Structure formats: structure tokens, C-alpha cells
Amino acid sequence: AQSVTQLDSQVPVFEEAPVELRCNYSSSVSVYLFWYVQYPNQGLQLLLKYLSGSTLVKGINGFEAEFNKSQTSFHLRKPSVHISDTAEYFCAVKGQGGSEKLVFGKGTKLTVNP
Amino acid sequence: ETGVTQTPRHLVMGMTNKKSLKCEQHLGHNAMYWYKQSAKKPLELMFVYSLEERVENNSVPSRFSPECPNSSHLFLHLHTLQPEDSALYLCASSTRQGGTDTQYFGPGTRLTVL
Numbered sequence: 001a002q003s004v005t006q007l008d009s010q011v012p013v014f015e016e017a018p019v020e021l022r023c024n025y026s027s028s029v030s031v032y033l034f035w036y037v038q039y040p041n042q043g044l045q046l047l048l049k050y051l052s053g054s055t056l057v058k059g060i061n062g063f064e065a066e067f068n069k070s071q072t073s074f075h076l077r078k079p080s081v082h083i084s085d086t087a088e089y090f091c092a093v094k095g096q097g098g099s100e101k102l103v104f105g106k107g108t109k110l111t112v113n114p
Numbered sequence: 115e116t117g118v119t120q121t122p123r124h125l126v127m128g129m130t131n132k133k134s135l136k137c138e139q140h141l142g143h144n145a146m147y148w149y150k151q152s153a154k155k156p157l158e159l160m161f162v163y164s165l166e167e168r169v170e171n172n173s174v175p176s177r178f179s180p181e182c183p184n185s186s187h188l189f190l191h192l193h194t195l196q197p198e199d200s201a202l203y204l205c206a207s208s209t210r211q212g213g214t215d216t217q218y219f220g221p222g223t224r225l226t227v228l
Contacts, residue, residue, distance in 0.1 A: 004141075004156075005154050030199055034216070036219075041224075042221050042222070043120075043219035043220050043221040044204065045219070045220040046216055048217060051214045078190045090157070101159055101162075101170070102159070103156075106155065106156050107156075
């Protein structure tokens with residue numbers, strides 16, 4: 001089975017500052033990794049995913065994440081945030097098996113202040 | 115209409131009521147999912163349907179009853195709910211269950227049980 005730990009429940013930052021949202025996972029098998037974003041009163045939207053290949057993954061809205069197998073991490077970064085990036089961000093992991101479930105972290109609430 | 119839609123967006127019901135949540139996907143996918151999102155808890159997978167057959171039931175109480183009449187529609191029938199069932203219920207779909215397939219989410223139904 002897999003598990004996900006998002007180390008920060010809330011991250012406040014100022015507009016145009018860089019941000020990193022941390023995600024660590026645990027798994028006995030190789031994994032696929034995902035970041036989703038949830039804006040207020042909306043469902044989850046896929047930001048980016050790591051399936052294989054390059055460990056640096058670029059997603060929508062200027063976000064990127066780096067898969068680090070040795071540290072079992074998949075941290076999300078953006079060099080300069082906007083007010084509109086205020087949302088909740090969820091890291092998720094799926095084991096590389098036929099029917100492995102998508103397991104989510106508890107989420108990180110990013111608040112961008114002017 | 116595109117993507118994954120859910121109706122109603124908001125629902126208030128008493129503990130003795132019977133109601134149904136509806137999900138429809140317009141993506142040509144073959145797998146559909148129900149998740150429960152409660153405050154301060156990770157997303158909980160409730161049910162998975164693949165090719166209209168239920169393949170996963172995560173120990174969900176029988177007061178929740180899913181139905182998948184075809185690959186585009188998914189229902190969650192509710193009866194004699196408890197106040198602790200109040201949550202955001204999210205529907206998702208993917209090309210197939212398992213593997214690298216990405217799950218796409220609907221906007222959710224905010225359920226309040228009085």
C-alpha cells in the first residue's frame with residue numbers, strides 16, 4: 001500500500017514570491033505521482049504528473065515538480081506566485097500495478113497575499 | 115458540455131430522506147469513481163466502476179448505494195444518512211481503472227445532513 005504526507009497544511013506567501021509545497025510518499029513498489037489543485041467550491045484539477053522519464057515535470061500555470069526517488073519526495077514549486085494561485089493543493093500517489101488506487105495527501109492550503 | 119458534471123451542486127437532507135447524486139462524464143472514459151472529501155481528512159475512495167462493473171467498495175456503509183447504468187453515468191443513492199456523512203462528494207472518471215490513466219474530477223456535490 002502507498003501513503004502520502006504533505007508536510008505543511010497551510011502556506012502563506014506574498015505575491016510574486018517563490019513557493020514550494022512539500023510532498024513525501026511511502027511505497028513498496030514503483031509509483032506514479034500527481035499534483036492536483038482545488039479552487040474554492042470546485043473539484044480537483046490536474047496540475048502535473050510523473051509517470052516515467054525526466055524527473056523534472058512541468059505542469060499548467062507555471063508549476064513544476066521534481067521526483068526524487070532516494071528521498072521519496074515530489075515537491076511542487078513555482079518561481080513567482082499570483083493571487084489567483086490561492087487554492088488547496090493535493091499530492092497523490094499510485095502504485096504501478098493493474099488496480100492500484102490513487103492515494104491522496106491531506107492537502108496544503110496555499111494563500112497568496114498582496 | 116464537456117468534462118465531468120455533477121448534480122446537484124448542493125444538497126441538504128434530513129436523516130430520514132432518500133436522495134441521489136448524479137455524475138456524468140463526456141470524456142469517453144470507461145472507469146468512474148466516487149470519493150468523499152471531509153474537512154481535515156484526505157480524499158477517501160468510496161467506489162470504483164470499470165466497464166460498468168463495480169470493482170471496488172471501500173467498506174462503505176450500506177446507506178450509500180452506487181449505480182452505474184452505463185459508462186457515462188454514475189449515481190450515488192443516499193438513505194438514512196448520519197450528520198457525519200456531511201461532506202463534499204466528488205466523482206471522477208478515467209480511460210480505464212489502474213495504470214497511468216489520469217483521473218478527471220467533477221465539481222462535487224456539497225452534502226449537508228441535518
